[in-house]
Amino acid sequence: MENKITSLFNIKYPIIQGGMIWNSGYKLASAVSNAGGLGLIGAGSMYPEVLRQHIQKCKKATDKPFGVNVPMLYPNVEEIMNILVEEGVKIVFTSAGNPKTWTSFLKENGITVVHVVSSSKFALKAQEAGVDAVVAEGFEAGGHNGREETTTLTLIPMVREKITVPLIAAGGVATGRGMLAVMVLGADGVQVGSRFAASIESSSHDHFKDTILQAEEGSTQVTLKELAPVRLIKNKFYQDIQDLYAKCPTPEELKELLGRARAKKGMFEGDLVEGELEIGQIAGLIHEILPAGTIVENMVREFEDAKREVPSF
Numbered sequence: 001m002e003n004k005i006t007s008l009f010n011i012k013y014p015i016i017q018g019g020m021i022w023n024s025g026y027k028l029a030s031a032v033s034n035a036g037g038l039g040l041i042g043a044g045s046m047y048p049e050v051l052r053q054h055i056q057k058c059k060k061a062t063d064k065p066f067g068v069n070v071p072m073l074y075p076n077v078e079e080i081m082n083i084l085v086e087e088g089v090k091i092v093f094t095s096a097g098n099p100k101t102w103t104s105f106l107k108e109n110g111i112t113v114v115h116v117v118s119s120s121k122f123a124l125k126a127q128e129a130g131v132d133a134v135v136a137e138g139f140e141a142g143g144h145n146g147r148e149e150t151t152t153l154t155l156i157p158m159v160r161e162k163i164t165v166p167l168i169a170a171g172g173v174a175t176g177r178g179m180l181a182v183m184v185l186g187a188d189g190v191q192v193g194s195r196f197a198a199s200i201e202s203s204s205h206d207h208f209k210d211t212i213l214q215a216e217e218g219s220t221q222v223t224l225k226e227l228a229p230v231r232l233i234k235n236k237f238y239q240d241i242q243d244l245y246a247k248c249p250t251p252e253e254l255k256e257l258l259g260r261a262r263a264k265k266g267m268f269e270g271d272l273v274e275g276e277l278e279i280g281q282i283a284g285l286i287h288e289i290l291p292a293g294t295i296v297e298n299m300v301r302e303f304e305d306a307k308r309e310v311p312s313f
């Protein structure tokens with residue numbers, strides 16, 4: 001399955017496991033890379049020295065390419081970028097920030113840089129900043145999300161129209177059929193989050209993984225648009241946010257409710273009541289916790305099967 005994305009990263013399949021706080025440590029990233037996709041360590045929930053350990057363990061667990069996702073909103077981002085260079089990381093996916101800030105630094109250090117966006121305007125800005133590829137993530141996606149509510153089905157062809165660098169589609173892709181659909185729309189590859197959150201190698205708590213399996217259509221919602229829009233499961237924590245909204249809260253009051261450790265509490269410690277449980281709409285299609293390698297294999301098989309059916313349309 002050779003194309004622009006497989007040759008950019010030197011991988012077998014254009015399937016990227018999205019960086020996910022509290023889910024994607026070295027075990028998940030190396031399992032995806034060993035299966036022929038591209039695994040990403042999610043730096044967003046790691047102290048810098050913890051990240052360093054994950055990178056070192058990942059190098060031992062796979063001889064295939066892997067990368068690191070860095071949400072740029074954290075205060076210690078400079079320390080993280082220096083660690084990436086020191087550890088010889090070859091691929092970095094940046095998100096949640098301005099791509100201009102770090103792209104040149106990373107590229108000067110020989111790193112392939114990809115930036116995550118949720119609109120064609122920011123896709124263009126990322127291309128102008130010199131990135132090697134763009135991830136365009138639709139409103140279906142789990143975790144932090146765009147304000148404009150642009151779905152993957154509309155976002156991908158609009159971004160394709162604007163940029164010339166390779167395009168990776170994210171949001172709502174968990175099967176080979178979904179992968180084929182977004183590639184028909186103009187993507188060169190896919191970034192998959194939710195499906196890999198429900199894998200054996202994901203570092204999240206079993207309670208969270210079981211919640212993903214139980215999720216149905218309508219189980220998730222995007223909220224906290226004033227702070228940082230996030231798609232999550234509609235549990236008690238979500239209901240507390242809605243109750244506060246009914247009182248027209250100030251951003252400070254929202255921040256206070258959110259606190260700092262809700263995502264850790266929910267996804268890592270398994271508190272399904274008070275914790276933040278980030279997952280995408282596609283959770284309604286996830287019925288089994290599988291090894292990450294099997295998820296990759298299944299997607300490739302489904303993709304090839306679906307492609308064979310296309311002439312009959």
Ligand SMILES: Cc1cc2nc3c(=O)[nH]c(=O)nc-3n(C[C@H](O)[C@H](O)[C@H](O)COP(=O)(O)O)c2cc1C
Binds near residue numbers: 019096
């Ligand atoms: C639990 C969870 C945590 C996430 N954390 C991050 C993150 O730290 N950085 C990031 O850029 N994207 C993050 N994302 C987004 C994913 O990398 C990916 O783009 C998204 O999940 C794709 O949509 P899908 O959930 O429909 O597969 C997260 C998604 C989930 C489900």
